[in-house]
Amino acid sequence: MSAVAKALFAGGAAVALMLGLASPSQAVEQVDVELVLAVDVSLSMSPDELEIQRHGYAAALTHERVLQAIAEGAYGKIAVTYVEWAGSTSQIVIVPWTVIANRADAERVVRQLTAKPPNSARRTSISSALEFGSDLFAESAFRGMKRVIDISGDGPNNQGPPVDLIRDGVVAQGITINGLPLMTNGGFGNAYDVEDLDRYYADCVIGGPGAFMIPVNEWSQFPEAIRRKLVMELAGPASPQWAAEEAAHPPVVLAQARPKYDCLVGEKLWRDRSWLWDSR
Secondary structure (H helix, E strand, O other), X not given: OOHHHHHHHHHHHHHHHHHHHOOHHHHOEEEEEXXXXXXXXXXXXXXXHHHHXXXXXXXXXOOHHHHHHHHOOXXXXXXXXXXXXXXXXXXXXXXXXXXXXXXXXXXXHHHHHOOOOOOOXXXXXXXXXXXXXXXXXXXXXXXXXXXXXXXXXXXXXXXXXXXXXXXXXXXXXXXXXXXXXXXXXXXXXXXXXXXOHHHHHHHHHOEOOOOEEOOEOOHHHHHHHHHHHHHHHHHOOOOHHHHHHHHHOOXXXXXXXXXXXXXXXXHXXXXXXXXXXXXX
């Protein structure tokens, strides 16, 4: 082989090696589920309620049934990130993308989750939280068989784009949105709440394959609701775990085929009652 040919061969091999190292298929780790936990920290939540949320998720992530659901997946692991949100510009990643394959992994996430107390912020933008959550999948170094945004909140969207339009765009990307409407009393700004928040979530927020929600009517239900929700979204509707959860508890509310609720109710409440906030 001539010197020129050797140089060309060596150069081609080097390029091929670099391309191979940069190959997405080698850089991406396979998991069963990529899960965004998007948690409401708007001012309608009291400090005690914010702590209940944090500790509820911490307890659920280390619960034996949740760990079992993870272990029984095809890959035996999930990737999770935890985000707290409020208004249209208030989204903070508390726990970046992290693999959970066993209890030690889950406890590592819990330590990150409980390292600092949560902070609240003004307004409620479910739509912006969904946009932010969907963008996080592009930053993930994982590839899940399912991509899920698990969003909890205690009121309707009152800032940012219309929530149903953003929901539809997120679902079109192949992402499932599950919901945890918090139909509780406490905190500030109850004038902006709606009594049937579960219907609002069903018609305006959740969507995608197998989408569902679990309403929470009082804070004592929260830890168990989180645990149930994680087991069901990790295991899937066809699993024995899903059937067992439905048998032991009231049925979950699945996504509706067509919206029936006024998905702009939160924006209208804010427009009509914003003087209440201005007078504080």
